[in-house]
Amino acid sequence: MPDLVTPQPGLGGNGDGPVLEVSGLRKEFGDLVAVDSVSFTVLQARSLAIVGESGSGKTTIARMIVGLERPTAGRITSCGRDRSSPARSARERRRRGSEVQIVFQDPYTSLDPRQTAEATIDEVLRLHHGWPKERRRARIDELAGLVGLDERQVRALPRALSGGQRQRVAIARALAAEPRLLILDESVAALDVSIQAQVLNLLADIRDSTAVSYVLISHDLAVVRQLTDDAIVLHRGVVVERGPTPRVLDSPEHEYTKRLRASVPRPGWKPRRGALLGAREDSGTP
Amino acid sequence: MSAVQAGAGRAEATVRSGEPLLEVEGLTVRLQVEGAQRSVLRDVSISVSPGEAVGLVGESGSGKSMTARAIDRLLPHGAEVSGEIRFGGADVMALSGAALRGFRNQVAMIFQDPRAHVNPVRRIGDFMTEALRTNLDVPAAEANRRAADMLGQVGIMDGERRLRQYPHELSGGMLQRVMIAAALLTEPKLLLADEPTTALDVTTQAEVMAILDDLRREFGLAMLFITHDLELAAAICDRTAVMYAGQIVEVRESALLHDDPLHPYTAALSAARPDIAQTAARLAAIPGRPLSAFEAPDSECAFAPRCPHAKDICRAENPELISLDGGLSRCARAIELRGHLLAGPAEDGQTDA
Amino acid sequence: MSTAVPLVTVQAPRGGGRAVGLLRGTGLAGIASAVVIGVATIVAVIGPLVAPYSATLPNLALAFVGPTGGHVLGFDFQGRDVLSRLLAGATSSMLGPLAVVLGALLAGTVLAVIAAWRRGVADAVISSGLDILFAFPGILLAVLAAAVFGAGLPAAAISLAIAYMPYVARVLRGAALKERSQPYVAALEVQGASSTTICLRHIVPNIMPLIVAQATILFGYAMVDLAAISFLGLGVQPPAANWGVMISENQVGIPQGYPLPALAPGGCIVAVVIAFNVLGERLFEQAQARR
Numbered sequence: 001m002p003d004l005v006t007p008q009p010g011l012g013g014n015g016d017g018p019v020l021e022v023s024g025l026r027k028e029f030g031d032l033v034a035v036d037s038v039s040f041t042v043l044q045a046r047s048l049a050i051v052g053e054s055g056s057g058k059t060t061i062a063r064m065i066v067g068l069e070r071p072t073a074g075r076i077t078s079c080g081r082d083r084s085s086p087a088r089s090a091r092e093r094r095r096r097g098s099e100v101q102i103v104f105q106d107p108y109t110s111l112d113p114r115q116t117a118e119a120t121i122d123e124v125l126r127l128h129h130g131w132p133k134e135r136r137r138a139r140i141d142e143l144a145g146l147v148g149l150d151e152r153q154v155r156a157l158p159r160a161l162s163g164g165q166r167q168r169v170a171i172a173r174a175l176a177a178e179p180r181l182l183i184l185d186e187s188v189a190a191l192d193v194s195i196q197a198q199v200l201n202l203l204a205d206i207r208d209s210t211a212v213s214y215v216l217i218s219h220d221l222a223v224v225r226q227l228t229d230d231a232i233v234l235h236r237g238v239v240v241e242r243g244p245t246p247r248v249l250d251s252p253e254h255e256y257t258k259r260l261r262a263s264v265p266r267p268g269w270k271p272r273r274g275a276l277l278g279a280r281e282d283s284g285t286p
Numbered sequence: 287m288s289a290v291q292a293g294a295g296r297a298e299a300t301v302r303s304g305e306p307l308l309e310v311e312g313l314t315v316r317l318q319v320e321g322a323q324r325s326v327l328r329d330v331s332i333s334v335s336p337g338e339a340v341g342l343v344g345e346s347g348s349g350k351s352m353t354a355r356a357i358d359r360l361l362p363h364g365a366e367v368s369g370e371i372r373f374g375g376a377d378v379m380a381l382s383g384a385a386l387r388g389f390r391n392q393v394a395m396i397f398q399d400p401r402a403h404v405n406p407v408r409r410i411g412d413f414m415t416e417a418l419r420t421n422l423d424v425p426a427a428e429a430n431r432r433a434a435d436m437l438g439q440v441g442i443m444d445g446e447r448r449l450r451q452y453p454h455e456l457s458g459g460m461l462q463r464v465m466i467a468a469a470l471l472t473e474p475k476l477l478l479a480d481e482p483t484t485a486l487d488v489t490t491q492a493e494v495m496a497i498l499d500d501l502r503r504e505f506g507l508a509m510l511f512i513t514h515d516l517e518l519a520a521a522i523c524d525r526t527a528v529m530y531a532g533q534i535v536e537v538r539e540s541a542l543l544h545d546d547p548l549h550p551y552t553a554a555l556s557a558a559r560p561d562i563a564q565t566a567a568r569l570a571a572i573p574g575r576p577l578s579a580f581e582a583p584d585s586e587c588a589f590a591p592r593c594p595h596a597k598d599i600c601r602a603e604n605p606e607l608i609s610l611d612g613g614l615s616r617c618a619r620a621i622e623l624r625g626h627l628l629a630g631p632a633e634d635g636q637t638d639a
Numbered sequence: 640m641s642t643a644v645p646l647v648t649v650q651a652p653r654g655g656g657r658a659v660g661l662l663r664g665t666g667l668a669g670i671a672s673a674v675v676i677g678v679a680t681i682v683a684v685i686g687p688l689v690a691p692y693s694a695t696l697p698n699l700a701l702a703f704v705g706p707t708g709g710h711v712l713g714f715d716f717q718g719r720d721v722l723s724r725l726l727a728g729a730t731s732s733m734l735g736p737l738a739v740v741l742g743a744l745l746a747g748t749v750l751a752v753i754a755a756w757r758r759g760v761a762d763a764v765i766s767s768g769l770d771i772l773f774a775f776p777g778i779l780l781a782v783l784a785a786a787v788f789g790a791g792l793p794a795a796a797i798s799l800a801i802a803y804m805p806y807v808a809r810v811l812r813g814a815a816l817k818e819r820s821q822p823y824v825a826a827l828e829v830q831g832a833s834s835t836t837i838c839l840r841h842i843v844p845n846i847m848p849l850i851v852a853q854a855t856i857l858f859g860y861a862m863v864d865l866a867a868i869s870f871l872g873l874g875v876q877p878p879a880a881n882w883g884v885m886i887s888e889n890q891v892g893i894p895q896g897y898p899l900p901a902l903a904p905g906g907c908i909v910a911v912v913i914a915f916n917v918l919g920e921r922l923f924e925q926a927q928a929r930r
Contacts, residue, residue: 053487094831192345197558197571222560263492265517271496
């Protein structure tokens with residue numbers, strides 16, 4: 001019985017090279033430069049955090065990596081294959097889908113409300129593999145077990161599931177494609193503290209057992225610390241700091257990183273006015 | 287401190303020193319959902335003294351928002367309410383007409399999503415000065431002046447220009463600051479803040495929290511601050527109450543909540559949060575998921591199924607709030623667990639949510 | 640921030656139980672409407688077979704005779720049994736609107752989904768095209784069609800379908816755009832699902848409640864418009880039985896003191912149209928509440 005859980009490097013290109021390479025990435029929306037000269041690399045089984053607040057460009061970068069947005073300039077390569085512009089054919093999108101997957105932030109809109117968890121995962125399996133029903137069933141059970149969903153939950157519609165359960169379904173769906181890299185776009189931000197802890201542990205378990213790499217996009221520095229090896233800090237579309245996560249969080253060098261760090265509530269923390277230097281008093285993005 | 291003001295048709299809170307400004311006692315609320323009556327609050331009691339900031343912390347379904355809504359008379363139609371809410375001695379649930387409007391001038395509420403509570407086709411100035419002009423008969427020019435001043439207090443400098451702008455021209459953080467300014471304009475005695483910074487960036491949150499804290503102290507306002515973030519509440523509240531499944535399970539001086547909790551849920555909540563200063567192999571996740579009030583049985587402790595310290599006594603009946611060392615705890619084993627709640631190895635996150 | 644199970648009770652309904660559940664949720668008015676529609680449909684199917692008397696054979700001696708013996712609704716202007724003619728006419732009276740609705744829905748849905756999915760130029764072109772079509776009232780198109788292709792039900796039905804299509808497309812385009820921008824659609828794109836699959840298997844099912852609501856409301860309008868067209872003599876041709884035609888032919892009876900032969904078919908039309916409107920509205924409200 002083949003080990004179904006470990007992804008097969010097979011078609012994904014060079015198994016030793018970086019899982020994701022981004023260089024000189026730039027995105028303009030009319031006059032607005034959302035992302036400018038962003039570069040980073042994610043190695044196999046390593047995880048990278050993209051830290052930033054709203055307007056930093058972090059979600060735009062994620063969308064460009066998965067092909068939902070076209071970069072204005074720059075190169076994106078995953079598993080040795082170029083993906084600098086959105087795929088042209090469904091077949092190409094499918095192939096790229098088996099390299100990089102994404103889990104979105106909002107559990108309430110990231111699942112088709114009319115599909116059970118089972119059907120959702122099954123659809124992905126049918127897209128990527130030509131397996132008979134039995135094998136797909138077995139894999140669904142396996143994935144459900146991996147993300148901690150029981151029988152009832154797997155057969156349930158999203159509206160019968162809590163936010164944490166829906167995120168598990170979203171993670172299972174992403175993993176069904178057996179990606180080398182999973183982008184987590186604020187995937188735990190909308191969850192209660194106790195559930196967030198469970199899902200973070202789950203993500204750690206998955207990483208350990210499947211050697212998948214993560215790109216964790218988050219504004220929450222504590223979450224970033226838990227799950228990532230390296231971090232880049234984005235401010236208004238530009239990388240202002242990068243390095244190993246513990247170093248960036250413990251000894252930030254850039255002003256913005258320091259300010260971010262100082263803004264995180266923790267025992268004994270007191271908020272201070274004037275912390276927002278150069279505050280965005282202008283109109284625009286919330 | 288006594289505050290008595292005569293005013294045409296206004297019912298003002300009369301508070302003598304030592305007496306609480308807001309007193310909630312035995313508040314139980316049931317809502318009609320799809321034909322069934324569901325409990326959302328169970329026997330909630332809390333009091334806020336003049337000038338005091340009290341935090342209300344909980345996860346989904348804990349009833350924290352519902353409590354604020356009950357206090358501000360914002361419950362949905364058909365809600366069954368029992369228990370008492372007294373503001374300045376007056377029964378809040380019995381207010382109507384002019385008295386109710388007077389009450390609304392003294393209790394201001396700030397919501398999580400400012401955009402959902404602001405009319406997008408009216409200018410900021412209109413919105414801010416409405417209560418002043420309609421309820422307090424302040425002439426428009428004077429009202430605008432006060433509004434511009436207050437904007438300055440919350441850190442928005444060119445007040446007059448801002449008053450003429452529309453909500454969509456302001457960012458989320460700015461709009462929330464406008465909401466705070468608007469809330470303070472009627473010189474309320476009590477501020478109800480329902481997750482006012484949850485939707486904001488963390489740096490904006492820090493700034494808004496600082497403004498809220500400063501102004502509250504400056505104006506001597508009492509505040510009930512609702513959040514899911516224990517540390518955030520501790521930052522600006524003197525006392526914090528923790529809610530679970532529609533009940534208050536702990537009330538404690540904020541500074542002690544993290545280091546010396548009285549209820550296993552509070553301890554578990556603190557422990558489940560990732561630490562920014564160090565990486566743990568796994569987080570101490572609480573198994574199961576937060577219960578809503580209507581799911582919790584009345585015959586046992588609502589937290590028992592998830593509690594690492596649960597014993598038979600916990601399943602025998604729903605524990606009462608007991609007074610312990612200056613705080614309150616709804617744990618049957620509170621006394622024997624005192625001091626031991628933070629000990630113990632981090633458990634592997636079990637999945638049941 | 641919510642991981643608690645939603646306050647609403649949830650049971651995913653299975654199979655046929657789903658339709659019953661849907662109906663029950665529409666309340667008394669909804670159920671009553673469904674019954675009316677059900678009866679009308681059955682009559683449309685078996686009407687011509689159960690009509691007690693001939694619906695087309697004239698007997699001028701009995702013209703406008705009131706209700707007697709076995710003729711509950713009396714006789715029309717040509718001495719034919721009104722009830723039989725009503726029953727026989729149900730077929731074309733229900734079938735015509737059905738064809739209109741199906742045509743408008745099909746065309747409208749396809750255009751709306753294409754416009755919403757492709758956005759950009761395709762959307763602009765389609766939307767402009769629809770705007771042009773909006774300028775033509777259905778009856779005007781039907782008159783034109785009758786002039787070009789000759790009077791009759793098919794021409795009338797097709798022109799109405801074309802006239803209604805932009806309304807459907809406009810509404811559905813909005814809903815489809817909303818679905819298209821949801822993260823679950825993005826997730827499917829990232830998975831590599833084809834556009835056709837996403838549109839057919841995900842977007843259309845999710846705007847289905849709106850489609851059904853549109854269908855029921857349009858049915859009512861189509862019925863009235865077709866009756867009007869037949870009344871004008873451009874739709875179903877006499878001596879074929881059709882409710883609109885019946886109103887037209889028997890209207891002379893009203894000033895003469897014999898209103899029943901004209902009012903009876905009118906009443907049928909009104910009843911069915913109201914039933915469709917009520918049911919459509921209830922179904923739509925229910926669907927919105929469930930999401």
